[in-house]
Amino acid sequence: MPSLTNMGLAVSAAALSSAHAFVIPAEPRSLRGIQTEASGASAPSSSASGFRAGPAVAVGAVAGLAAAGVAKTRRGHALAKGQKASVRPGATNRSLSSARVVVCANAPLEGRKLRVAVVGGGPAGASTADSLAQAGIETYLIERKLDNCKPCGGAIPLCMIDEFDLPRDIVDRQVRKMTMISPTNKEVQIGQTLKDDEFIGMVRREVLDDFLRQRAKSNGATLINGLFVGMTMPQSKGEPYVLTYNDYDGEEGTARKGEKKTLEVDVVVGADGANSRVAKDIEAGDYEYAIAFQERMRIPENKMDYYKDRAEMYVGEDVSPDFYAWVFPKCDHVAVGTGTVVDKKGIKKYQQGIRDRAAVRIDGGNIIRVEAHPIPEHPRPWRVKDRAILVGDAAGYVTKCSGEGIYFAAKSGRMCAETIAKNSQNGVRMIDEADLMEHIREWDSKYGPTYLVLDLLQKVFYTSDAARESFVELCEEEYVQKVTFDSYLYKTVQGNDPMGDLKLGWKTLSSLYKFNNQKTPDPMRTLA
Incomplete structure (x- = not known):
């Protein structure tokens, strides 16, 4: 989906700046915990009839926490709605004291390079495979539909x-x-x-995706035109994953059955979209x-x-x-x-x-x-298990409210690949779950606040036509447009003007009040 509503970052952060001043957090908490609370049943919400004060305070409070850097220690796994913080089922609880005994690096791979299978050839998968291949890692990219045309604003x-x-x-x-x-x-x-x-x-997605895939292939990745069916999980440390897929190479048409093949790899990166088969195999959980x-x-x-x-x-x-x-x-x-x-x-x-x-x-x-x-609509409950990890849509990296996903998919794939390359010393050592968790922590630290603010923004401005009228009116502000485009085009938070924030905050609240306390005229459904 398109990316235009990044305008909301400027509106929500600036408009509710007055609320930030009254936020006094008791102690640092996980960003994911705050996100779960904000979306849970106990969180304030705006009714269908119009805006209420609760969401404004919620947006202001959480944006304030994010801006102040309170949530510095973020969990690597997003919590599902209503789920309590816990260790992944089947995992062992680890204490800080026990962590100090884990000091040895993973064993070197003798006579071969680290083998990584990337399932899914969109921006996330192709970017992952490209970076891995350039690092000298043995890389396989499996994509079932090489003329992929995801319905996307592009x-x-x-x-x-x-x-x-x-x-x-x-x-x-x-x-x-x-x-x-x-x-x-x-x-x-x-x-x-x-x-x-x-x-x-x-x-056009079919053009962009093909370019990224072909570049990964030219840099050394093996491109497989096939349907990923499933995988056998390793039963012991260092044991490979065994992937099963239907190889479509040489077959044409929509009724292809493919030749069943298997592939042994050390690491699996799931970049196979919202209906991720990899996510199902590693029991990553569902999401909205x-x-x-x-x-x-x-x-x-x-x-x-x-x-x-x-x-x-x-x-x-x-x-x-x-x-x-x-x-x-x-x-x-x-x-x-x-x-x-x-x-x-x-x-x-x-x-x-x-x-x-x-x-x-x-x-x-x-x-x-x-x-x-x-x-x-939000990250999976779990994004890593052993030596398998999710990126892009499979991980849930599409922003709320704006629906932006292309850049974040490609970025997550590249960041994941860079982490794998670094911790495997460009493919000469085995890696483990702790190495992959390093990427999750880095990702959440860098982009978590953006997802959180846009999620809460949607609850404020997308609940009624009155709130939507207010949102569009705010977009006339030159200050909003400048901060929005500067932040969106370069993916960095630009320096805001405190006085501009305060003025915009007051105008936002005034606009919401105005549109929620006047009779909205019947819309004219044709454009002059």
């Missing part, structure tokens, strides 16, 4: 192009204008703070998920010109009860889609809603492709 931040050394021509459109459209069809134009060389890249639905439409040339460097984001109960809908430009067509968690069965109704809202601008378009896919 927005990538500017920093990803350089960070992942992507060719500029992989970007279909350079978006410099955004139109946010409220439930009553109020339009707010976003993008005036962008510099001449700044833009959000729009890509959204359904994303998208239609690619080829519209008349004169209408396509409007979307030359523009993207649109629509909010409203008619297009999604808990997310938003989008019209994003691609090379010669637009992607029109929506998503929802709370009413998955109603996804086609909401898709019709975005068609109706955008009718004037997409009228005469022909649908050339229909895509649907589950999108994770």
